[in-house]
Amino acid sequence: MAARSSRYIDSDSDTDSDDRIRINITCPSLSFESVTNCAHEMLVEYFMALLVIMGLSATFDKQQRRHHHSRSHSPYFGFLASATELSNLIPDSYDGGLDPLFDNSTNREIIAALGTTARLHCRVRHLGDRAVSWIRQRDLHILTIGIMTYTNDQRFLARHIDNSDEWVLKVVSVQPRDAGVYECQVSTEPKISLAYKLMVVTSKAQILANRELYIQSGSDINLTCIAPQAPGPYTHMLWHKDTELVSDSTRGGIRVVSEQQMKTSNLVISRVQHTDSGNYTCSADNSNSDSVFVHIIKSEQHAAMQHEVGARLELPHLCLLLLLLVAALRPL
Template identity: 60%
Template structure:
């Protein structure tokens, strides 16, 4: 009986010893693996902004612990920020991190063409982990559909359509100018503007146009280059440009006829001889 109790005691000690020491790193390995930092892939990885606007790249890191987050410019491997500290003389760059959040945001104020490219959000693990973001800086432009000049008869409608190109967000406003003055709806009746921000489109309609409505019209969206068109309202006469075009065509036709006539006469004289 004593031997049996001793054997049972040894078996219990062996099992207890084995569980505690047979795999000494097993639990710590899984604990470290489960608590390693990792990126939240819900962030947008490609951002487009217009020149002179503020661009923001949002990097979300889970389980950061005591590690540091850095932003690196890929083209020259320049360290821009570490934590919330800026490591570049270009003070347009700044890192933002709300307390208690998992988000580390690289902010670039007054973005320029040269700022376009790849930026990396790096975490100081061993080895380092990183996530790449692409920034595109573009020029947003307005465009008035049609030719740069519009010729219409008096009494017809002026109908202009302006679209805003290469803008990541809808414009907050689109103004129409005649010359240097914003078009005033109270100046005369028959003027209407319909702006659709989501489609980035604005339409100007002036009904029963008069010669006094002739002039330079400009579509000027917020944060975009403006576009202009010259409108000619005519009292039945042909535009000077059209007249010059017809005259040039007539001169060109007459010149070609004279050349053919000269060749024909030369051939006749050659046959007679």
């Protein structure tokens, strides 16, 4: 009678058991040779099951371990173990013999505003026992190896979470000189690397108005601010009058509409009064602020100013008319 073996993966788990791999080996006790062949086949089946587990182990939750092991006492030897239990036998650093490769899903063009913190994220699959380094391309300076820093500039830091594929180069308080290309390098033979471009911008909020505004009492203030170079997809923008946050004012009749994705903000103050005069400032994330000064004037003042401006405009016209008259009277 020949030895029989069967192996299957049971992926349908109930509430009392984990996903399991079952190996059943039938070993008739006829002869020493038969038992030897049976034992050999059992080892082969067990090894094949481990290979399956290596491919599936990443999908199992190691936090939900249950220890199940049973063996029959009949001529049939059975082995039963939970997939999570067997997967624990595999070291976390095991890469299955695969070569390291980069995960290209990370952003490789980083824009940082002057003085902010920039982070360059590099993901490496199947790293194994190799090391990840960050190198500044312009001078080939090795900034970090693993989590160790190899530069006197303390603004450069390495960040890594255990058992993750991500290696981060952190640059604190970025300066214009930090702009350029940085390489994430893996210590394979030959070495492999991936380039990242860091751009440093000086972002400034801009109020689309004259530096001084004269608004008639009883009318509305309408100010628009933009920050097109602010880094990141969204920008938070605020308005201040002198030192007070406009949104905290108890005045009433104030409306602020901001579009963080468009990086714009609109301030409207209805029926302004003399107390609304002051310095209005727009600020945006990681950007220099911008200000305008608003003067609230009465109707009489407004009319007087218009008359003064009109008088200023009339004088050049009179001079031009006089010159034309003199030219016309000159003999040819």
